[in-house]
Amino acid sequence: MQATTFKVRVDAVRDEAPGIRSFRIARLDGQPFGAYTPGAHIDVTAPSGITRQYSLCGDPERVDTQLFAVKNEPESRGGSRSLHDDVAVGSELTVGAPRNLFQLAPDARRHVLIGAGIGITPLLSMAYRLVRLDVPFELHYFARSEAHAAFLPLLTQEPFARHVRVHFGVVADELDASLATCLANASAGTHLYTCGPAPFMDRVVAAGEACVPADAIHLERFAAEPAAPGEAEAALESFDVRIATTGQTVKVAKGTSIVDAFAAIGIEIDTSCGEGVCGTCMIGVIEGEPEHRDHCLSKAERASNKVICCCVSRSRSPLLVLDL
Numbered sequence: 001m002q003a004t005t006f007k008v009r010v011d012a013v014r015d016e017a018p019g020i021r022s023f024r025i026a027r028l029d030g031q032p033f034g035a036y037t038p039g040a041h042i043d044v045t046a047p048s049g050i051t052r053q054y055s056l057c058g059d060p061e062r063v064d065t066q067l068f069a070v071k072n073e074p075e076s077r078g079g080s081r082s083l084h085d086d087v088a089v090g091s092e093l094t095v096g097a098p099r100n101l102f103q104l105a106p107d108a109r110r111h112v113l114i115g116a117g118i119g120i121t122p123l124l125s126m127a128y129r130l131v132r133l134d135v136p137f138e139l140h141y142f143a144r145s146e147a148h149a150a151f152l153p154l155l156t157q158e159p160f161a162r163h164v165r166v167h168f169g170v171v172a173d174e175l176d177a178s179l180a181t182c183l184a185n186a187s188a189g190t191h192l193y194t195c196g197p198a199p200f201m202d203r204v205v206a207a208g209e210a211c212v213p214a215d216a217i218h219l220e221r222f223a224a225e226p227a228a229p230g231e232a233e234a235a236l237e238s239f240d241v242r243i244a245t246t247g248q249t250v251k252v253a254k255g256t257s258i259v260d261a262f263a264a265i266g267i268e269i270d271t272s273c274g275e276g277v278c279g280t281c282m283i284g285v286i287e288g289e290p291e292h293r294d295h296c297l298s299k300a301e302r303a304s305n306k307v308i309c310c311c312v313s314r315s316r317s318p319l320l321v322l323d324l
């Protein structure tokens with residue numbers, strides 16, 4: 001089941017870089033979308049029927065249209081390919097309401113945004129807000145070359161240019177040194193945000209952990225990755241899940257998700273990606289110890305064990321009581 005959706009028309013399509021195309025959309029009913037918080041993403045259902053998550057990358061204050069960008073991933077399940085191949089100006093799509101798992105920290109004194117490739121998109125919406133708030137920030141953008149850098153003309157003009165540093169053609173061996181430069185001015189109160197390919201973000205996080213507390217590092221992943229070695233063994237093969245308000249209890253068997261187990265007794269949990277990356281199926285945990293298999297909770301959320309992504313995560317305790 002998907003949460004609130006809107007029928008939209010594509011108003012503009014633009015090639016931002018090789019393989020990266022942006023889509024500007026407006027609601028078919030002519031109503032405004034409403035403002036969203038920077039870093040938010042939406043579900044977009046491609047003509048192929050596949051729904052994927054894409055960051056909003058326009059000005060969050062703009063309510064008449066929304067902008068998202070898609071990297072064509074020919075090896076993927078086909079959502080991005082369909083958006084590239086089957087969508088043109090005038091096409092109609094279904095999109096979800098914005099959700100945000102990658103928010104700007106309101107108490108930060110300084111923000112450092114580090115993105116690579118298509119990972120620039122959520123950082124762009126953050127940059128709009130930070131410029132408006134007039135708070136100190138830097139945006140570091142890593143791309144293979146100038147030609148491969150999406151949104152470069154926008155980023156290299158004011159009001160962004162004074163905050164943006166571009167890093168072209170940095171090879172793996174040089175990345176740590178470049179990241180150290182990006183973080184040279186990090187101090188107490190600095191928050192770090194990163195989005196891009198997983199290995200890139202891993203390096204950013206490692207560099208960041210040497211400069212700022214772990215809870216000041218924020219990242220967004222848009223592709224599920226395999227569980228870490230040993231993770232799978234830590235979870236119980238089967239466990240019970242109880243609904244706190246009704247006491248209904250259902251067994252989650254091996255190979256079945258919490259979402260599937262609830263569906264079998266007629267209880268639907270909202271889902272979208274089904275891969276632990278979007279956060280749609282996130283539910284509060286009142287009792288028990290989840291085995292987190294998602295890629296969207298923060299370290300602090302994982303450590304608290306107060307929330308679980310029901311599409312992929314399991315349990316280390318025989319019973320989980322969920323806030324339902």
Ligand code: FES
Pocket residue numbers: 270271272273274275276277278279280281282294296309310311312
């Ligand atoms: S449905 Fe996306 S995280 Fe569970």
